[in-house]
Amino acid sequence: MTPFGNREGEWLRDLLAEAGADCLDDAGVNADSIDHLYVSNMASGELEGQTGAPNMLAHDLAAQPAYTARIDQTSSSGGAGIYAAWQSIASGASEMTLLAGGEKMTHKTTGEATDVIASLTHPVEYKHGVTLPSFAGLTARLYLDEYDAPRASLGKVAVKNHKNGVDNPKAQFRKEVDLETVLDSPIVADPLRLYDFCPITDGSAALLFCPESVAREMTDEYVVVSGVAGATDTHVVHERPDPTTMRGVVESSQQAYEMADRSPDDVDLAELHDMFTILEFLQFEDLGFAEKGEGWKAIEEGRTERDGDLPINTSGGLKSKGHPLGASGVAQAVELVEQLTGEAGKRQLEEPEVALACNVGGFGNCVTTTILETPEAGQ
Amino acid sequence: MSDDSHELTAFRYPDGSLTYPGHPRGPGGQAHVDTVDLSEYTAEVITWTTSTATPPGVRQPNHLAIVEFDVDGEPVRALGQLEEGNVDLGDEVEAVYVEELRDPDTGIREPESQEWDGFRFRPVQE
Numbered sequence: 001m002t003p004f005g006n007r008e009g010e011w012l013r014d015l016l017a018e019a020g021a022d023c024l025d026d027a028g029v030n031a032d033s034i035d036h037l038y039v040s041n042m043a044s045g046e047l048e049g050q051t052g053a054p055n056m057l058a059h060d061l062a063a064q065p066a067y068t069a070r071i072d073q074t075s076s077s078g079g080a081g082i083y084a085a086w087q088s089i090a091s092g093a094s095e096m097t098l099l100a101g102g103e104k105m106t107h108k109t110t111g112e113a114t115d116v117i118a119s120l121t122h123p124v125e126y127k128h129g130v131t132l133p134s135f136a137g138l139t140a141r142l143y144l145d146e147y148d149a150p151r152a153s154l155g156k157v158a159v160k161n162h163k164n165g166v167d168n169p170k171a172q173f174r175k176e177v178d179l180e181t182v183l184d185s186p187i188v189a190d191p192l193r194l195y196d197f198c199p200i201t202d203g204s205a206a207l208l209f210c211p212e213s214v215a216r217e218m219t220d221e222y223v224v225v226s227g228v229a230g231a232t233d234t235h236v237v238h239e240r241p242d243p244t245t246m247r248g249v250v251e252s253s254q255q256a257y258e259m260a261d262r263s264p265d266d267v268d269l270a271e272l273h274d275m276f277t278i279l280e281f282l283q284f285e286d287l288g289f290a291e292k293g294e295g296w297k298a299i300e301e302g303r304t305e306r307d308g309d310l311p312i313n314t315s316g317g318l319k320s321k322g323h324p325l326g327a328s329g330v331a332q333a334v335e336l337v338e339q340l341t342g343e344a345g346k347r348q349l350e351e352p353e354v355a356l357a358c359n360v361g362g363f364g365n366c367v368t369t370t371i372l373e374t375p376e377a378g379q
Numbered sequence: 380m381s382d383d384s385h386e387l388t389a390f391r392y393p394d395g396s397l398t399y400p401g402h403p404r405g406p407g408g409q410a411h412v413d414t415v416d417l418s419e420y421t422a423e424v425i426t427w428t429t430s431t432a433t434p435p436g437v438r439q440p441n442h443l444a445i446v447e448f449d450v451d452g453e454p455v456r457a458l459g460q461l462e463e464g465n466v467d468l469g470d471e472v473e474a475v476y477v478e479e480l481r482d483p484d485t486g487i488r489e490p491e492s493q494e495w496d497g498f499r500f501r502p503v504q505e
Contacts, residue, residue, distance in 0.1 A: 046487060110432060111432070111433070111434050111435050112434075112435065114432065114433075114434045115434035115435060115486050115487050116487055118434060119486075119487050119488055122400065123400075123492070123493035123494070124399070124400045124457075124458070124497070125458055126486075126488060126493070127480045127481060127493065127494065127495050127496075127497055128441075128443060128458060128459055128460050128480055128481070128497070129430070129433055129434065129436075129437030129438065129441045129443075129460070129480070129481045130443060130458065131430060131432070131433070131434060133430065133432060134428055134430040134441070134443050137428030137429075137430065137443075138426045138427065138428045138443065138444075138445055138458075139426070141426045141427065141428060141468075142425065142426040142468075145426075145468055186431070187429070187431055188430070188431055188432050189428045189429070189430045189431070189432075190428050190429040190430075190431075190464070191428075192428075236398075236400065236458075237458070238445045238456045238457060238458040239398060239399075239456065243425075243426070243445065
C-alpha cells in the first residue's frame with residue numbers, strides 16, 4: 001500500500017505500480033505467477049484522462065499474459081474487487097490473483113472532484129446540484145432528529161479516527177483534532193461540518209489472493225476470506241423508505257455472516273466506510289453491531305475506540321487515512337490483514353481473529369462486506 | 380404550485396405505488412400504468428440541508444430537501460432544491476417551476492443527456 005495523501009507528480013500508473021510491486025515483493029511472488037489481475041478504480045478517465053489501467057499495470061509489473069479487468073463500483077470498487085478476486089480463486093479460474101485499487105484526485109479542485117463523484121447520481125438528483133456530502137447532511141439531520149442523538153457524537157467519530165490515524169504511517173492526516181475544533185469547523189452540508197468529511201486523496205493499495213493450500217506453503221502470515229458478499233440499494237436515494245437504513249449494508253453483511261458462519265458478536269474489529277461521520281453510525285447499526293438508532297451510543301461509551309470491545313477504523317478510516325475512491329476498499333482489507341497477522345505496529349490490537357470490512361459506493365447504492373479471519377480462528 | 384406546461388411526473392404502478400422519478404419497471408417488475416403530476420399537490424419536508432461546497436455550475440449555498448407527497452393516501456418522495464434554507468422538518472411545501480436548476484455547461488455531465496429544468500420547493504404561502 002502506498003502512503004495516502006497528496007502524491008504530487010505521481011499519477012494512477014505510478015501509484016498502482018508502487019502498491020502492486022510492494023505487494024508482490026512482500027509475498028515473495030513473481031509477476032509471471034499471476035493468472036488474473038484486477039484494478040479497482042472509479043474514475044481515472046474522468047479525473048486524469050487515463051483509461052485501460054489494468055493492462056497498463058500488467059505491463060508495468062511484467063505480468064503478461066495475465067487476464068485483466070477493471071472493477072468499477074464507484075467508492076466501493078475496492079470491495080467489489082475483493083469479491084471479484086475471491087471469485088476468481090473460488091471458481092478455479094485463477095491460482096494467483098493480484099488486486100490493486102487506486103485513484104489520483106488531488107490535482108482537481110474540490111468542486112471538480114465533487115462533481116466527478118456526484119456524476120453517479122440519477123439525472124433528477126444531479127440537476128439539483130446534489131453531492132454525496134449533501135446526502136450526508138440530509139441523512140444526518142434526520143438521524144439526529146429521529147433518534148435524539150447529540151450532534152457531538154458525530155464529532156467524536158472524527159476525533160477517534162484522527163487519533164487512530166496518528167499511528168498509521170500511511171495515513172493522509174496524522175494529527176489529532178479535538179471535539180471543539182470539529183464542532184467549530186466550517187459548515188459543509190448542514191448540520192455537518194468540515195471535519196465530518198474525508199479528504200480528497202491520491203493512493204493505491206494491493207492484495208494477493210490464492211487458494212489457502214497455496215498460501216500455507218508460502219507463509220504463515222496470511223488470512224482467510226471466510227465471507228464476502230455484495231448488494232445494492234436504490235439508485236435514487238430519496239426512494240428509500242428509511243434514509244437512515246442502508247439496505248445494501250444489511251443484505252451484504254447478512255450474506256457474508258452466513259457464508260462465514262459468523263455473527264456480529266464474533267467480530268473483533270471492523271473497518272467501516274466513514275466517508276462522512278454519519279456513515280459510521282449507519283453501518284454500525286446495519287451490520288448488526290447495535291440496534292437501529294443506538295449506534296451513536298457506541299462512540300459515547302468508548303466501545304469503538306482502540307481499547308473498546310469493538311474497535312472501528314483502527315487505520316484512521318477514510319476520515320483520517322484518506323479516500324482515494326477505488327483504493328479505499330482494498331486499503332480497508334490491508335488494515336485488517338495487518339491486524340490479523342500482528343503487523344499493525346502501534347495500532348496493533350491484542351490477537352484479533354475475526355475482522356470485517358464494509359465498503360460503500362454512492363450513498364449506500366452498492367456495498368460489499370468482507371469477513372477476514374486468521375487461519376486458526378475457525379479451529 | 381402547478382405550472383400548466385410543466386409537470387413533476389411520478390409513475391403509478393399496478394400495485395398502486397408511486398415513484399418519482401419513474402422507472403421502466405416498478406415493484407414486482409411491472410411497467411407503470413398511469414402518471415401523476417406532483418406539482419398539483421403539497422408535500423411535507425422529511426429532511427433538508429444547506430450545502431456550501433457546491434460543484435461548478437451549482438448555486439452556492441444550495442438548499443436541498445427530501446419531501447413527501449401524499450397522493451390520495453399513497454406516499455411518494457422527491458428530492459429538490461429549496462428556494463430558501465432554514466425550514467423545519469414537517470413543514471408543508473409547494474413546488475415552483477424553475478427553467479434551469481444548474482448551469483448545464485459547466486459540470487461533467489453531457490448537457491444533452493438530461494433535462495435541467497424542474498421544480499424547487501418553498502413553504503406553502505397562505
